[in-house]
Amino acid sequence: MEVESRYVAVKHHVEGFPCEDDFEVKKTRLRWTPESGERIAAYGAGEVVASACEEYEAGDIVAGVLGWEDYTLFSPSPAVLMSKLSTSNDLPLSHHLSALGTSGMTAYGGLYEVCRPERGEKVFVSAASGSVGSLVGQFAKLAGCYVVGCAGTNAKVDLLKNKLGFDEAFNYKEEPDMKSALKRYFPDGIDIYFDNVGGETLEAALASMNTYGRVALCGVISEYTDPGRRATPDLLEVIYKRIIIRGFFAWDFMTRFGEFTGIIGDWIRQGKVQVIEDVSDGMESVPSAFTALFHGNNIGKKLVKL
Amino acid sequence: MEVESRYVAVKHHVEGFPCEDDFEVKKTRLRWTPESGERIAAYGAGEVVASACEEYEAGDIVAGVLGWEDYTLFSPSPAVLMSKLSTSNDLPLSHHLSALGTSGMTAYGGLYEVCRPERGEKVFVSAASGSVGSLVGQFAKLAGCYVVGCAGTNAKVDLLKNKLGFDEAFNYKEEPDMKSALKRYFPDGIDIYFDNVGGETLEAALASMNTYGRVALCGVISEYTDPGRRATPDLLEVIYKRIIIRGFFAWDFMTRFGEFTGIIGDWIRQGKVQVIEDVSDGMESVPSAFTALFHGNNIGKKLVKL
Structure with a gap:
């Protein structure tokens, strides 16, 4: 399979406050081999569209280190954090990127x-x-x-x-x-x-x-x-x-991920914890969403829906 | 009993590096009631010359918070750190003020x-x-x-x-x-x-x-x-x-004083630890001994023998 995938890249080394002009949306054709370098890793959630490994199949919802891009290629390994989310989960997917992430x-x-x-x-x-x-x-x-x-x-x-x-x-x-x-x-x-x-x-x-x-x-x-x-x-x-x-x-507690998110999930269901999220829409909004973090313009977890 | 006792006092508030002129040796007559204020507390060792408590008697050697003075009055209490030293101890008294203090x-x-x-x-x-x-x-x-x-x-x-x-x-x-x-x-x-x-x-x-x-x-x-x-x-x-x-x-470990000093004392006896001390002589040398600390002029523990 080969797809056209847009991704957000950094134009040049950033000193001081990052601004939107420091970034650009680029396009590439993605094949099975990961292409390197300028794409930017970020914690995110997505749907598996194709898989050559037993652990994942098309339709699975996963959360982990993806990229600021339409499609991400990854090879499962102990070093790659990529957890499958249960689709029967009663909490919004976005919470897996904030309070449960x-x-x-x-x-x-x-x-x-x-x-x-x-x-x-x-x-x-x-x-x-x-x-x-x-x-x-x-x-x-x-x-x-x-x-x-x-x-x-x-x-x-x-x-x-x-x-x-x-x-x-x-x-x-x-x-x-x-x-x-x-x-x-x-x-x-x-x-x-x-x-x-x-x-x-x-x-x-x-x-x-x-x-x-x-x-x-x-x-x-x-x-x-x-x-x-x-x-x-x-x-x-x-x-x-x-x-x-x-x-x-956060990574320091990765071995206890299940324990922590179990407790936090229960608190959310019981109404004891409110999850505050601030969602922008579309790849083009990634740079402004990111740079706004440095100016305190977000409230709660800043997320971008691609 | 009443004695004449010299002590080192601070003349005025010190800004920046302390210098010898910031101190003076004063005299007082000490009776049973502690006289207050300007005398300077310091960790030291001394011999009990008179005592109204059972725990201490004349001739005992003690280490604890004494003063920059010939004679110190103290009332035993849990808040006062004043330990009796065994006179049969095979290590020099000075070590109780450095490696064993x-x-x-x-x-x-x-x-x-x-x-x-x-x-x-x-x-x-x-x-x-x-x-x-x-x-x-x-x-x-x-x-x-x-x-x-x-x-x-x-x-x-x-x-x-x-x-x-x-x-x-x-x-x-x-x-x-x-x-x-x-x-x-x-x-x-x-x-x-x-x-x-x-x-x-x-x-x-x-x-x-x-x-x-x-x-x-x-x-x-x-x-x-x-x-x-x-x-x-x-x-x-x-x-x-x-x-x-x-x-x-150091005070954070006071409850384990005996344990720590037992181990350190053994190391000293076994020649595994060298105790470095730098001893000055006489009350008049207290200010110069103290101020020298700020200029790195001492090697090892700075002590003054009164």
């Missing part, structure tokens, strides 16, 4: 395995309306914690407080001083900081942290586009308060 | 409990000829690790390589670029960094760190006197490499 793994593993919250502990989540943050905050509430999130628009703050059950939320763009904002929202200090942004937010969180505080370092979006904005954490605070800062990502 | 606890707890070294792992120690670093390096060798230390003079480097058994050591003042120095000494990367200094050394160590690397954050001497020299660690490296950075100090 890498975002859910990151949120569940990062909170429960890295931070190990105890009932009554105080949890701060940055980028709290994002795909990971929105789940972390809800998971922390289910663990009996006091949860405060920050986000960049008042609509997001409303969502956190009124739909997702955060105890408090604030718009960091309206706070001239993050340290005093955190002192106000955490009069008893922060026990757990789930960090999606890095930079001065991390510095401020460390300053408000309690003894034996834990920082799950999940992303540093404020630093991706400008290394000059790197955090200069006060390491004396880290020592005196015996803080643990730990970097991790 | 807080430095030993910091080195043993920080290496074995915080970093959990495995045989064959690569360990980097900064301020490696200091009281803690000199022990960490030797302990790591006993754990079967490859150990490299950095220090600030060639004499210290010689000590590390020729007396303390470090695999390699280098003078950081002779390295124009710490990152390339570490790439040279750790062609296979760093698994454990025992950080006594913070600043750019921490940044460079993170850049050379392997996946699942561990940083024990024990001190940030390069930052104490100048917050402008704070480290700006590359947090993306921390995430991608799943690095754990953990602050701690």
